[in-house]
Amino acid sequence: MVRLITDSDIQDMSLVTIAIEAVEMALDYRRNGALTSPPRHPVAIGSAGSLVFTAGGLDGGAAPVAGFRAYTTFNSERDEQIVAVWDVHVGSILGLFIGTKLGALRTGAIGGVAIRHLARADARIVGVIGSGLQARNQLEAAACVRDIELAYVYSRNQTNRLSFAHDMQERLGIPVVAVETARHAVESSDIVICATSSSFPVIEAAWLKPGAHINTVGPKSIDAHELPVDVGISASLIATDSSEQMLAYPKPFFLTGTSAMQRVVDLAGSIASDAFAHRQREDITLFCSTGLAGTEVLVGAKILEQAAVGIEITP
Incomplete structure (x- = not known):
């Protein structure tokens, strides 16, 4: 059967x-x-x-x-x-x-595992950029691995972000607030989730609070990326779920040619090491989801x- x-x-x-x-x-x-x-x-x-x-x-x-x-x-x-x-x-x-x-459930779960190991243990506020299925699953997974008390959501479509806030608040039982700007969603958040289809950056590195963790799920090629390169440069720890997939994209990874590219580590190997255990309280961490087959x-x-x-x- x-x-x-x-x-x-x-x-x-x-x-x-x-x-x-x-x-x-x-x-x-x-x-x-x-x-x-x-x-x-x-x-x-x-x-x-x-x-x-x-x-x-x-x-x-x-x-x-x-x-x-x-x-x-x-x-x-x-x-x-x-x-x-x-x-x-x-x-x-x-x-x-x-x-x-x-x-989408699998991709959300990978993001949740990254948050479990990379985000600060006291992370309580999440900022979500994007309001589609991937954004929903990423927030669900974050709520499973951290005691989330508040989430913000921003997307360009007001109807979509209001719907996201209403649905996810009911589903998770926590306040989920639709906000008018991406900056509002990011600047006070301990965890930032970017899950868009944007080919240009949707946040700025200057908006991130010290100690924040970022998951990026959307485009990550050198000519189309939802995160600015300086987020990678400012991150103390950068991980990906599949370095093989990262290098196999038709176009180079968005951090190619920068100092940050040399610091990208494999999530699986790093979990077993003490690489994440020594993060300082104000270190920025970044997870680049590529999709581990x-x-x-x-x-x-x-x-x-x-x-x-x-x-x-x-x-």
Whole structure:
């Protein structure tokens, strides 16, 4: 039997915690060399865009799994995705996830793990730039790893940011305030989440308070980046989830050619070291999310294992 799971099945906040722990497990396997996580592979479909594959899995542990995620860059109305999870021992398909939610849940969970290890332990205020699905999942994950007391949100569309504030306040049970400027969202925040599609910087380094942590989820190429380069230069600690993916982008990473590029470290390896333990209270930290392959498969596998969601179908 194969379990079929759609976006409507992946709504409960308990799944965010499951996803975060699955990503922690994936990073542990990555450190030990058991996680297979090559850069994503785009397949151009004429002028329409690309079908993009991320594949991976693990060959260690009691329940090794493998699989892939496929999504598109067609910019069409539905833009659905699929994640397939296999049992490596048996060779059977355990589950199929259809929709957009699992990918965003996984990306949010990676951001949550970065916040868990990079943000100050007393971080209580979050500023969110962006109001889409990625922004929502990043804030959910932040609330799972820190005792968040207040969140600000800014996006260019007033209706969208008001809707975000209303929905997330109800979902998380904390005050979420829509503000009129990006600066207002950033300048008093302990954690700053940038989750936009902007090709130009949406914040300024001067707005960051001492000791702030930043997650960037949006564009990060040298000619299109949502963060200014000087945020990277001012950061004492810079991490990414996949250095392989960072170097495999069609265009150079936005910090290329700067002193900051030499300081980018792998999140998995650094968690195991004492690199993060020695941060000073006023150090700025930065996490650049690139999408660690294999994590969506492990998140999917953990949901299949721990949550009674979806329907069973016979192949």
